[in-house]
Amino acid sequence: MKRQVALLITLFIGTLLVVSVFIPPMESLKETFTLFFDIIAVFAFFLGGGNLLRVHLTKLSKRKQDWVYSIVTLVGFTVVLVIGLFKLGNPGGIAASPTAEGSLFQTLFDNVLVPLSSTMYALLAFFVASASYRAFRAKNREATILLIAAFIILLGRTPFGMMLTSWVPNSLSILQIPNLAIWIMNSANLAGQRAIMIGIGLGVVSMSIRIILGIERTYLGEEK
Amino acid sequence: MDDQLYRQPVFRVFQIFLIIFTVLAGSIFAQDPAIGLTDSADVFVPAPPGAVKATDVVYDQGGAVDLEWELSPDDDGSLKVSGYYICRREVGGEDYRLVDSVMAGVRTFVDETVEQDHTYQYMVAVNGDCSTAPSEESNSITPDMEWLNFGLSNLFIIGLVICGSVIYFIAHAKRGKKFFIRKIAGLEAVDEAIGRATEMGRPILFVPGILDMDDVQTIAALTILGRVSRVVADYDTKINVPVSRSLVMTAARETIKSSYMAAGRPDAYSDDMAAYITDEQFGYVAAVDGMMVREKPATCFLLGAFFAESLILAETGNSIGAIQIAGTARPAQLPFFVAACDFTLIGEELFAASAYLSGEPKQMGSLKGQDVGKAIAMVFIVLGVITTTLAQAWDIGVFTWISDLLHDLFQVTS
Amino acid sequence: MFTPAPLLALSSSTIGVSISLGLVGLGMVWMLIRSLRARDVDRRIVFLFIFISVSAPILFPITFSETPTPVVKKLFDKVESLPADSKVLISFDFDPAMAPEVQPMADAFTRHCMAKNHKVIFMSLWATGQSLLNQTMRAVLVTEFPEKRDGIDYVELGYKAGNEGVLNVIVSNFRKMFPTDVNSIPLDSIEIFDKIKSCRDLDLIISIGGGKPGIKEWVLFVGDPTKTPIGAGVAAVVAPQLYPYYPKQLLGLLGGVKGAAEYESELVRHYPQFEEVDKPGLRMMGPQTFAHVVILAFIVLGNISFFVSRRRASR
Numbered sequence: 001m002k003r004q005v006a007l008l009i010t011l012f013i014g015t016l017l018v019v020s021v022f023i024p025p026m027e028s029l030k031e032t033f034t035l036f037f038d039i040i041a042v043f044a045f046f047l048g049g050g051n052l053l054r055v056h057l058t059k060l061s062k063r064k065q066d067w068v069y070s071i072v073t074l075v076g077f078t079v080v081l082v083i084g085l086f087k088l089g090n091p092g093g094i095a096a097s098p099t100a101e102g103s104l105f106q107t108l109f110d111n112v113l114v115p116l117s118s119t120m121y122a123l124l125a126f127f128v129a130s131a132s133y134r135a136f137r138a139k140n141r142e143a144t145i146l147l148i149a150a151f152i153i154l155l156g157r158t159p160f161g162m163m164l165t166s167w168v169p170n171s172l173s174i175l176q177i178p179n180l181a182i183w184i185m186n187s188a189n190l191a192g193q194r195a196i197m198i199g200i201g202l203g204v205v206s207m208s209i210r211i212i213l214g215i216e217r218t219y220l221g222e223e224k
Numbered sequence: 225m226d227d228q229l230y231r232q233p234v235f236r237v238f239q240i241f242l243i244i245f246t247v248l249a250g251s252i253f254a255q256d257p258a259i260g261l262t263d264s265a266d267v268f269v270p271a272p273p274g275a276v277k278a279t280d281v282v283y284d285q286g287g288a289v290d291l292e293w294e295l296s297p298d299d300d301g302s303l304k305v306s307g308y309y310i311c312r313r314e315v316g317g318e319d320y321r322l323v324d325s326v327m328a329g330v331r332t333f334v335d336e337t338v339e340q341d342h343t344y345q346y347m348v349a350v351n352g353d354c355s356t357a358p359s360e361e362s363n364s365i366t367p368d369m370e371w372l373n374f375g376l377s378n379l380f381i382i383g384l385v386i387c388g389s390v391i392y393f394i395a396h397a398k399r400g401k402k403f404f405i406r407k408i409a410g411l412e413a414v415d416e417a418i419g420r421a422t423e424m425g426r427p428i429l430f431v432p433g434i435l436d437m438d439d440v441q442t443i444a445a446l447t448i449l450g451r452v453s454r455v456v457a458d459y460d461t462k463i464n465v466p467v468s469r470s471l472v473m474t475a476a477r478e479t480i481k482s483s484y485m486a487a488g489r490p491d492a493y494s495d496d497m498a499a500y501i502t503d504e505q506f507g508y509v510a511a512v513d514g515m516m517v518r519e520k521p522a523t524c525f526l527l528g529a530f531f532a533e534s535l536i537l538a539e540t541g542n543s544i545g546a547i548q549i550a551g552t553a554r555p556a557q558l559p560f561f562v563a564a565c566d567f568t569l570i571g572e573e574l575f576a577a578s579a580y581l582s583g584e585p586k587q588m589g590s591l592k593g594q595d596v597g598k599a600i601a602m603v604f605i606v607l608g609v610i611t612t613t614l615a616q617a618w619d620i621g622v623f624t625w626i627s628d629l630l631h632d633l634f635q636v637t638s
Numbered sequence: 639m640f641t642p643a644p645l646l647a648l649s650s651s652t653i654g655v656s657i658s659l660g661l662v663g664l665g666m667v668w669m670l671i672r673s674l675r676a677r678d679v680d681r682r683i684v685f686l687f688i689f690i691s692v693s694a695p696i697l698f699p700i701t702f703s704e705t706p707t708p709v710v711k712k713l714f715d716k717v718e719s720l721p722a723d724s725k726v727l728i729s730f731d732f733d734p735a736m737a738p739e740v741q742p743m744a745d746a747f748t749r750h751c752m753a754k755n756h757k758v759i760f761m762s763l764w765a766t767g768q769s770l771l772n773q774t775m776r777a778v779l780v781t782e783f784p785e786k787r788d789g790i791d792y793v794e795l796g797y798k799a800g801n802e803g804v805l806n807v808i809v810s811n812f813r814k815m816f817p818t819d820v821n822s823i824p825l826d827s828i829e830i831f832d833k834i835k836s837c838r839d840l841d842l843i844i845s846i847g848g849g850k851p852g853i854k855e856w857v858l859f860v861g862d863p864t865k866t867p868i869g870a871g872v873a874a875v876v877a878p879q880l881y882p883y884y885p886k887q888l889l890g891l892l893g894g895v896k897g898a899a900e901y902e903s904e905l906v907r908h909y910p911q912f913e914e915v916d917k918p919g920l921r922m923m924g925p926q927t928f929a930h931v932v933i934l935a936f937i938v939l940g941n942i943s944f945f946v947s948r949r950r951a952s953r
Contacts, residue, residue, distance in 0.1 A: 048470030048500035120506035203572030218450035
C-alpha cells in the first residue's frame, strides 16, 4: 500500500508538471513544487544533523577507532550551531542576520571555512598533474588524439604557446597555438559536449517516463 | 469640526492671515497674470508619439499587454524628449492614469498590471504627465488568458514522438520481443567489482553525487544503488554510502534496506551504511577522501552529479588501488572521470544503467525508444548541416528555405 | 590576429626562479632516466614537482606579458569605447572557492570602469557574492579611487535572493526588486538611478562567476529580451560551455586566470598609471605557466616510459 501511494503521487505530480509547461495558467506550478521540496528538505536536515550527532557520539562513547576526530566534528558542529542560532558575538544582537558584518559567525566563515574550502580546491592542481601523467599515454589512435589536443590546450594557456608559433603567417593564423586551442574548445570539444548533452537529454526523458509510469521503482526500494 | 476650535485665538489669527494672503495674491495676479507662471510661449512641447498599438501578450495568464508606438519626431537624441509616459484607462471607466514611464528612444512597453477580461485603452505622452502632448488613443484591448501555449507546439510534437517511441518499445518488449543493447563495459564490471571487494575482505564505497533528490542524476544513482546493494547483500560484503543531503540519506537507507530484505538478509542491514556527512561541497569531499584513505575500499562507485570535487575523489580512489566505476551527466566532469577511473558511464549510460542492470524487458524497451530520439537528432543534424552549408555557400533558394524551416522547427520560444 | 608581445618581463627575483627551475630541470632529468628504464614515478614525486613549480613563482614573482585573445579584447574594447557616464552593471555571482580565479577579473573591470568614469552598479545573485563584492570595493574603489562618490559614481545594491527570479524583475523594473541600495537609501534618491528604470537602460552588464545563477541566466533573462550587451568573466572550467554564446549573445568572455591576466595586461597597456597596482591575474600566470610546462613534461616522460616498456614487452 505504501508503495502504491508513492507511485500514484509520482504519476500524478509528474504528469501534472509535464502538462503545466504547455498550459499558461499552470506555469507557476513548477515554482510552487520547488518551494514544497525546499521546505521538505529543510525539515529533513534535522534527520541528517541528528544522524551526524548520533554517529559521532556513539563513536566517542565506545572509543571506536579515530574517536578523537569525532570530538572535532562534534565541537565544530555545536559551536557553529550555537553561535549562528543565538547570534553570539553579533553586533546587531539576536535579531540581526547571522552573517552581519563583524559577527562571530561571519568571522568563522571567513577565517575557517573559506581557507579550508580553498585548500581542498587547491588539491586539484596536484591531482590534475598526477592524472595527466598517468592517463595521457598514446596507447591507441584515440588516446593519441587526446594527447595531442591536451598538449595544444596546455601550451595555449601559457605565453610559450604564442612564442612557439609566432612565426606562422597571419593567413594561417589558425595554426598559431592559442588560436588552435580556442578552435579545439569552440569546435571539436563543443561538438562532443553537445552530442553528450543530446544523449543526456534523451536519457533523462527515458528515465523520467520510467519513473512516472512506475516502471522504474528501485528508488523506492525493491519489492519483497 | 468642534465649535470650540473656531473660538480658539490661534484659529482666528489663521483665518485672518488666510484672508489677507488671498486678497494680496489675487491683486498681484490681477496686475500681472504672468507672475508665477511660465509663459507658454517659452516652453517647447515636443510632438506627440504616433500610432500606439496595444496587443495582448500571448500565452500568458491574461495579465500583460504589449504596447508599441512610433517615436515622437522630436526624439532625435537632442534631449527634447526626456521620456515617454504610459497612460491607461479602463474603457467605460475613469480618466487616463499614469502607469509607468520609459526613457527616450524606447518604443515598446509591456504593461503587467492589467487584469484579465477588463478592457483598456492607452495613450503615450511625452515629457510630463498624461496631459502633455499625448498621442492618439490606442485600440481597445482585453487581455486574455490562453489555455494552451501553441508557441510550444513544436516542442510538444517532438516530445510526443520521443515519449511515444519510448512507450511503444516498452509495450513491444512486454510482448516478449528482445532488443539488442550494446555492452556497456562499466555496467558489465559491476558484479566483478563487487566480487573483488568480497574476496579482498574490503568494503565498497558508493557515492551518489552531491545534489539532492530533486536532481534526476541522484535518482539514477539511487536506482543503481538498489541493484548494487542487492548483490552486496548476496555476497555479504560491507557497503558505505556517505551522502551530502539528508533526503538522499533517507532514500538511500530505504533502498539498501529493501535490497537486503529482498536478498533475505535483513539482519545484515544497518542504518549506518548510509550516513549524512555535510551539505558543504568540500567538507563532504574531505570526509569521503578520509574514508577512502582509512578504510581502503576495494571498489568505489562514483555515480551522480559531481562538480569540482570529481577529480579529487577519483584520484584518491586511484591512489588506494580501488577499482572505480564512475558516471555523471555533467559533461564538464566526464574528462576527469575518464582519466582517473577504470570505467566511466558517459551521460545517458548513467540513466540507462538501471534498466541495463535489471535486464527487465520493459526497461530495456525504454532504451530502444531513447535510440529513436537519437536517430531523429542525427538525421536532422546532418540535414541541417548540409542545407545550411549549401545555403550560405551558394545562396540556393531551396536550401535556404529548408535551413530556415529546420531552424523554426527546432526553435523553442516560451 | 595576434600581435605577439615581448615574452618575458623579468622581475628582480630571477635568481630564485633560476634556482627553482634548475631544481625542477634536474628532477626532470632524473625522471627521464627512470622513464628510459621503463619505470614509472610515484605520484608523490609528481606532487613535489608541482609544489615547487607553483610555489617558486609565488615566492620569487615572475610575470609574463600577455596578449589578449580576441574574445577578451572585444570586452575590453567595449568598456573602453563607452563614453564617460555610461551605466555599467557588475554582478558578483561567485563564492569564495571560485574567488581566486575570478576576483582578479572583478577588480580589473572595476578599475577600468572607474578610470573611464563610468557609473557602476554593483550587485550579486549569490549570498556569498556580497562579501566578495565588498572586498573589491575596499581593494579597488576605496584605495585607488577615493574621489569616487557612493550614489554618484557607483552604487552597491547588494545581494538579492531569488536567482533568476531577480533577473525577471529587474529586466523591467529595478525598483521593484531593489527599492533601496545596501545602505537603505531609496533608489529614487540615488543620482545614478535618475535615468535608470530597468536593465534596458544599462549600457553594459558584466557577470562574473560561472555557477548557477550566472552568465547563462543573465543572457537568457536579460540579454536576449533587452539586447543589452553582456560580458562575462568565469572560471576556466566553465568557459568552454559559454563559447557558443560568443559573439552574438556574449560580447566577450574572460576564462580563468589567463583571461584575467590578459585583461589586466591590456589595462596596463592603455593606462600606465596602473603599472604599480597589484595584478593578481598576471601574478598567478607565473605559477600557472610553470605548472603547465611541468605537466607537459610529465606527459612526455610518461609516454617515453610507456613506449619503452611496450617495446621491451614486445621483444
